[in-house]
Amino acid sequence: MVSETSTVENYLGFPSITGAELSKKFEEHARAAGADVLLYKGIMSVKKAGNVFEVRTDKESYSGRTLIFALGTKRRQLEIPGEKEFRGRGVSYCVTCDGALFRDKTTAVVGGRNAAATAALFLAKHCKKVYLIYRRDRLRSDSILTKRINDEEKIEVVYNSNPLEVKGDKSVKSVVIETRGRKKELAVDGLFVEIGAVPSTELAGKLGVKLNGENRIEVSPAMATNIRGVFAAGDITNGSNKFDQIATSVGEGAIAANSAFRFLRGIKD
Amino acid sequence: MVSETSTVENYLGFPSITGAELSKKFEEHARAAGADVLLYKGIMSVKKAGNVFEVRTDKESYSGRTLIFALGTKRRQLEIPGEKEFRGRGVSYCVTCDGALFRDKTTAVVGGRNAAATAALFLAKHCKKVYLIYRRDRLRSDSILTKRINDEEKIEVVYNSNPLEVKGDKSVKSVVIETRGRKKELAVDGLFVEIGAVPSTELAGKLGVKLNGENRIEVSPAMATNIRGVFAAGDITNGSNKFDQIATSVGEGAIAANSAFRFLRGIKD
Numbered sequence: 315m316v317s318e319t320s321t322v323e324n325y326l327g328f329p330s331i332t333g334a335e336l337s338k339k340f341e342e343h344a345r346a347a348g349a350d351v352l353l354y355k356g357i358m359s360v361k362k363a364g365n366v367f368e369v370r371t372d373k374e375s376y377s378g379r380t381l382i383f384a385l386g387t388k389r390r391q392l393e394i395p396g397e398k399e400f401r402g403r404g405v406s407y408c409v410t411c412d413g414a415l416f417r418d419k420t421t422a423v424v425g426g427r428n429a430a431a432t433a434a435l436f437l438a439k440h441c442k443k444v445y446l447i448y449r450r451d452r453l454r455s456d457s458i459l460t461k462r463i464n465d466e467e468k469i470e471v472v473y474n475s476n477p478l479e480v481k482g483d484k485s486v487k488s489v490v491i492e493t494r495g496r497k498k499e500l501a502v503d504g505l506f507v508e509i510g511a512v513p514s515t516e517l518a519g520k521l522g523v524k525l526n527g528e529n530r531i532e533v534s535p536a537m538a539t540n541i542r543g544v545f546a547a548g549d550i551t552n553g554s555n556k557f558d559q560i561a562t563s564v565g566e567g568a569i570a571a572n573s574a575f576r577f578l579r580g581i582k583d
Numbered sequence: 584m585v586s587e588t589s590t591v592e593n594y595l596g597f598p599s600i601t602g603a604e605l606s607k608k609f610e611e612h613a614r615a616a617g618a619d620v621l622l623y624k625g626i627m628s629v630k631k632a633g634n635v636f637e638v639r640t641d642k643e644s645y646s647g648r649t650l651i652f653a654l655g656t657k658r659r660q661l662e663i664p665g666e667k668e669f670r671g672r673g674v675s676y677c678v679t680c681d682g683a684l685f686r687d688k689t690t691a692v693v694g695g696r697n698a699a700a701t702a703a704l705f706l707a708k709h710c711k712k713v714y715l716i717y718r719r720d721r722l723r724s725d726s727i728l729t730k731r732i733n734d735e736e737k738i739e740v741v742y743n744s745n746p747l748e749v750k751g752d753k754s755v756k757s758v759v760i761e762t763r764g765r766k767k768e769l770a771v772d773g774l775f776v777e778i779g780a781v782p783s784t785e786l787a788g789k790l791g792v793k794l795n796g797e798n799r800i801e802v803s804p805a806m807a808t809n810i811r812g813v814f815a816a817g818d819i820t821n822g823s824n825k826f827d828q829i830a831t832s833v834g835e836g837a838i839a840a841n842s843a844f845r846f847l848r849g850i851k852d
């Protein structure tokens with residue numbers, strides 16, 4: 315999510331900008347172009363009634379002949395005791411947002427793919443010690459990252475392990491893990507969860523939009539879904555080459571908007 | 584070409600910016616990120632020598648293990664007498680750049696697809712009269728545009744016609760056309776050529792990069808070409824849904840750069 319990113323340096327035109335500032339610029343631009351921006355409204359349901367789609371919040375209802383799903387992803391959670399309780403008090407899903415708060419402290423990262431490896435390497439720049447807790451017996455990150463993890467003395471990889479519970483008082487004090495059937499408690503000040511992201515496709519799925527095996531929306535090159543008039547763009551869609559970049563999502567958004575426009579105008583390709 | 588566009592309002596983050604300013608921001612960002620930007624160097628040849636690609640200008644030579652073609656397109660020309668001579672003195676390939684210079688004058692647009700129709704409608708806002716010269720007996724623009732052309736009294740569509748020559752003294756005075764075998768001279772102050780764009784794929788073609796029927800580079804979703812280590816991005820590539828937007832080209836550029844990085848690092852998908 316752009317607004318949660320500390321610093322964005324890879325969206326062309328802005329050499330360095332905070333995620334919050336860039337989000338604000340995007341919103342201002344949308345408003346200037348005439349869009350009605352209705353932020354922060356919890357959407358309860360999306361339904362099709364004839365040729366019209368109806369989007370309901372708890373209070374209002376909006377309808378239109380086209381719909382573009384651009385809800386992105388949510389971070390996958392561990393779903394263990396203490397995780398929710400200590401969120402924002404040691405438990406974090408964003409190392410670039412919160413990593414620097416743990417200078418000279420001990421932290422743990424849960425996960426073993428590129429995101430987890432990158433997070434551990436980032437934390438090693440600030441922390442005195444970083445545990446990398448992974449359920450398998452070897453990391454699944456790219457070889458270049460795995461090598462850097464192995465070369466970094468501050469990082470200890472804890473293989474074959476699953477976190478069971480987060481403990482603490484005002485903030486996180488430890489994480490209880492299970493390694494090959496044996497419980498163990500690691501003293502940590504922070505716990506970063508890097509086990510992937512879940513596309514926010516509940517509403518689309520209920521509408522009957524076709525999802526792939528990873529629960530992402532299946533789109534054509536024109537960003538059309540299986541339902542006429544419904545389009546999608548960004549991290550919520552399939553496409554293995556997009557690597558969750560702002561630039562690629564913006565490009566997809568432009569294509570989806572153009573496709574919706576052409577659909578409304580009855581323009582055939 | 585971004586730098587030749589008068590005002591850009593559809594690149595997210597900049598509600599309204601001149602093409603020249605946006606190009607400058609892009610260049611500054613690339614330099615800030617560490618890129619060596621070598622502008623305005625005419626490239627004579629691109630060759631493969633072992634695992635290395637060699638790019639030669641008339642004076643220097645640069646080599647690297649990967650190459651990304653992002654040369655965009657050039658506007659297609661009429662190739663008739665007077666066209667080159669009066670370029671910038673009445674002959675133009677960019678209605679948004681030069682259209683406003685012809686306020687209350689008479690202009691002609693050559694072409695009959697969406698770009699030509701859009702150009703004629705744009706000019707009709709400024710000019711007292713606009714000829715739309717097309718070789719076929721009906722326009723091939725989208726129905727909504729065709730309807731607006733027909734409804735606009737300032738626009739006269741000249742069907743079944745080809746331009747033969749541009750005439751003038753200091754600037755354009757007329758265009759000679761041929762309609763069903765008969766010559767005719769139309770008095771115009773400006774002539775806008777809107778007959779499409781040609782991808783700049785000469786260098787890529789000579790290197791052996793596979794092109795499609797429209798001379799665009801065939802790319803995979805990862806923006807890879809048929810030659811290992813060679814990638815492409817932007818208007819120079821195939822992809823019918825991109826509609827030549829800055830946002831989509833920037834997205835493709837990000838994917839191509841990431842693919843080149845992964846190629847160099849030996850990262851497999």
